[in-house]
Structures are given as structure tokens and as C-alpha cells.
Amino acid sequence: MAINFVSMGNQDIINYNIKCKKTDLFVDLEKQLYRDYPQFKEVETYFQVGATKINRFKTVEQNKIKDNDVISVFRIDN
DSSP, rough: OEEEEEEESSSOOOOOEEEOOOEEEEEEEHHHHHOOOOOGGEEEEEEEEEEEEEETTTTTTTTTOOOTTTEEEEEEEO
């Protein structure tokens, strides 16, 4: 399956696609994202699919993420 990441509030991530399995932990996908967008390692972030916040330490399936879903990436500015 594949999921797409889009950053909210800025145009840093327009359409970043990651191939994964439904049994992959979301935190592993997050690590892949940070390899290509290292600026996001420097700020606090959270992720949503639809209106549901994603739990980083659950699998893709446990987070109810489906093939071709769009994951919104939000920066928390303190």
C-alpha cells in the first residue's frame, strides 16, 4: 500500500508518497519522512488521517490508515 504526506500551514511537503505494509509501525514511516525532510526533526509535529490524530507507536492498520490515504503533518509552534 502507499500513503501520502502533506504538510499543513506551509508548503514544505506537497505530496510525499511512502510505500508500506499495513503491519508497519507508523513511527518507522515518520523516520523515512524525516530523512527526506530533516527540518521536521527540529520541531514538534503531529499527524492526522482525516480528523483522527495518529498514534505513532501503533501500526498503519491500527491507526485505520488505508491505501492512498493522505496524512496531514502539523507543526506545533511553541
